[in-house]
Amino acid sequence: MTALVFYSNFDEPEAWEAALKAQMPELDFRRGGDPSGVVAALVWAPPPGFFAPYKDLRLVVNLGAGVDSLVRRDDLPPLPISRLNDAGMVQLMASYVTHAVTHYARDFHLMERNRLKGVWEYIHPRALSSHRVSVMGLGELGGAAASALAGMGFTVTGWARSAKSIAGVRCLSGAEGFRTALGEADTVVLMLPLTPQTTGVIDAAAFAAMKRGVNLVNVGRSRLVDEPALIEALRSGQVAEATLDVFDEEPLPYAHPFWGMENVRITPHIASITVPESAAVDVAESIRRVLRGEPPLHQVDATRGY
Numbered sequence: 001m002t003a004l005v006f007y008s009n010f011d012e013p014e015a016w017e018a019a020l021k022a023q024m025p026e027l028d029f030r031r032g033g034d035p036s037g038v039v040a041a042l043v044w045a046p047p048p049g050f051f052a053p054y055k056d057l058r059l060v061v062n063l064g065a066g067v068d069s070l071v072r073r074d075d076l077p078p079l080p081i082s083r084l085n086d087a088g089m090v091q092l093m094a095s096y097v098t099h100a101v102t103h104y105a106r107d108f109h110l111m112e113r114n115r116l117k118g119v120w121e122y123i124h125p126r127a128l129s130s131h132r133v134s135v136m137g138l139g140e141l142g143g144a145a146a147s148a149l150a151g152m153g154f155t156v157t158g159w160a161r162s163a164k165s166i167a168g169v170r171c172l173s174g175a176e177g178f179r180t181a182l183g184e185a186d187t188v189v190l191m192l193p194l195t196p197q198t199t200g201v202i203d204a205a206a207f208a209a210m211k212r213g214v215n216l217v218n219v220g221r222s223r224l225v226d227e228p229a230l231i232e233a234l235r236s237g238q239v240a241e242a243t244l245d246v247f248d249e250e251p252l253p254y255a256h257p258f259w260g261m262e263n264v265r266i267t268p269h270i271a272s273i274t275v276p277e278s279a280a281v282d283v284a285e286s287i288r289r290v291l292r293g294e295p296p297l298h299q300v301d302a303t304r305g306y
């Protein structure tokens with residue numbers, strides 16, 4: 001019998017249990033109780049000390065793609081960590097990003113405001129290829145979003161730590177690539193993980209390096225961005241529009257200035273979620289692999305932070 005413990009305040013245990021048992025009928029799916037024999041933990045933000053009773057644990061699976069809150073814990077057992085990555089999550093993220101970029105590229109933000117004022121203003125559509133998008137972070141989700149944007153006809157540049165090759169996407173890396181990607185974009189999409197290296201990477205200097213009137217889409221993590229610098233840039237017009245899905249404090253407090261800014265679109269951290277039916281295939285395979293002494297799928301490098 002292979003036992004797994006599940007913990008999340010966001011994800012549905014019943015859906016995960018059904019999806020995992022479809023892949024591993026012998027799985028003993030637990031939500032607490034006896035810790036003995038539990039070899040895998042499938043968790044999102046478990047409370048401090050959560051892992052201590054699980055002496056037989058061989059694998060920690062993060063219930064999501066962003067592992068920043070997991071890898072910075074000081075009670076993490078020295079075990080392989082795996083993140084989720086499934087086709088459903090990739091599709092949801094690509095749909096959010098292509099929608100957000102399209103919103104600006106097609107001037108829908110202007111027409112929405114006109115609609116509220118009862119104004120009919122013909123705004124001549126521009127070719128999508130004339131809209132330059134820079135995707136910062138070309139990982140499992142970022143790379144797929146960049147590809148989807150390129151497939152729609154946008155002119156897409158991507159930036160990552162290492163050199164990449166993605167059809168239809170000009171891929172850059174390094175400090176020079178960072179400046180180029182930011183400086184050319186009509187819309188900048190943030191899809192970096194939050195690590196010590198990426199914290200605050202979009203600061204006042206980064207905003208100054210962007211074209212005046214740039215649009216920003218942040219689906220990565222809020223702390224990639226220096227928030228006071230963003231607010232200043234949105235007020236001055238250096239950043240014309242922003243679509244934000246991630247915030248320092250969630251729910252975003254009622255008194256936060258973003259709520260009152262006409263040029264900020266707010267979504268409640270819904271850009272993407274894992275879809276149990278598709279993610280469970282890889283979770284089951286990761287469990288089988290670690291039990292055979294092999295590394296799991298989608299292994300996270302805890303020292304690198306993603």
Ligand code: NDP
Binds near residue numbers: 136220
């Ligand atoms: P991955 O971990 O697969 O990829 C991260 C990418 O960022 C890689 O291309 C990596 O470069 C690049 N990167 C990391 N550090 C640096 C650095 N210091 N300088 C330059 N590039 C860097 O992430 P995903 O694409 O799967 O997801 C991105 C983020 O999206 C997640 O970390 C998470 O925070 C967020 N997310 C948000 C959701 C939401 O609903 N809003 C849902 C899911 C995820 P390289 O390829 O060279 O290693």
